[in-house]
Amino acid sequence: MFYDINKNELVSLEIYYKEVEFRDENDEIHQGVDTYFLDSCDDETLRALKIARVIESKPIDRNDDIYKEIIKTDRYDEPSNTYHIDYELRDISLDDAKAVKLEELAELKAEKLASFEFKDNVFQLDSDSKVNINGKISQILLSQAAGVPIDSINWINKDNRVVSFSKDEFIAFGIAAANHSESVLFKHDGLRTRVNSASSIDELKGIRWIE
Structure with missing residues (x-):
């Protein structure tokens, strides 16, 4: 050369x-x-x-x-x-470093929102799964109001195994799913605020997703 x-x-x-x-x-x-x-x-x-x-x-x-x-x-x-x-x-510049950290946090948020654990089983919690869970809870409540309660519900976990719930267990399952999503979203929002307020790359490096 x-x-x-x-x-x-x-x-x-x-x-x-x-x-x-x-x-x-x-x-x-x-x-x-x-x-x-x-x-x-x-x-x-x-x-x-x-x-x-x-x-x-x-x-x-x-x-x-x-x-x-x-x-x-x-x-x-x-x-x-x-x-x-x-x-x-x-x-890299502080603005670029913030963009990198925000992307990292967004990926973590998406990963954590995709599934959750309930009673030693991991279940999918993507958008379709949320709709299906809420739909099943509505069905349980409507059936109960109509005097023909549903005694048990079968649900498929992330490993494609069937898990059986009583109606009360499934309602608790639905509440746990909602709480999980809410917790993840609030955690992400708090970390994102810290990132945007950071004044140095060292400060950004100290921002971690800790459960």
Whole structure:
């Protein structure tokens, strides 16, 4: 890899062709090409060709730190006729860090809202599941009011196993589902407020979802 000074760009060249003019024995001018193997050229020759050697530092590993970004800088150093590519690890901006943390919290909220545990069983709690639970509770209450109460309800847990409930147990199950969703939403809202009020990345790192 070399740096073409005239074109201001990096070039992957091994051989460089330079157009030249020369005179023959009859003093007539002709066009020709000189061939240079760049890896074998000394510094003086490269400078004359307006070509610079590239010196690239070792790339940096971010180590999965979501609050860091790798900044690549490059510059041409005329005295040494070298082109330098360097890497630096920096903190992302506070606004970007807040966006990262808010996205992390949103993912956690969605994960926790998707299911909940009730009496040693994990049940799905997505939107359709909530509608089905509320529909079944309404059916239980209407049946009870009509004098034909439902004695038992079968429900499928997250592992696709059938779990049996009495009507009172299922109502308690529905209440627990609603309380779980409410708890998650309030927890998320409180953490989101802390994120938006944070004044440093270190403060953001200390904001965690703790049950």
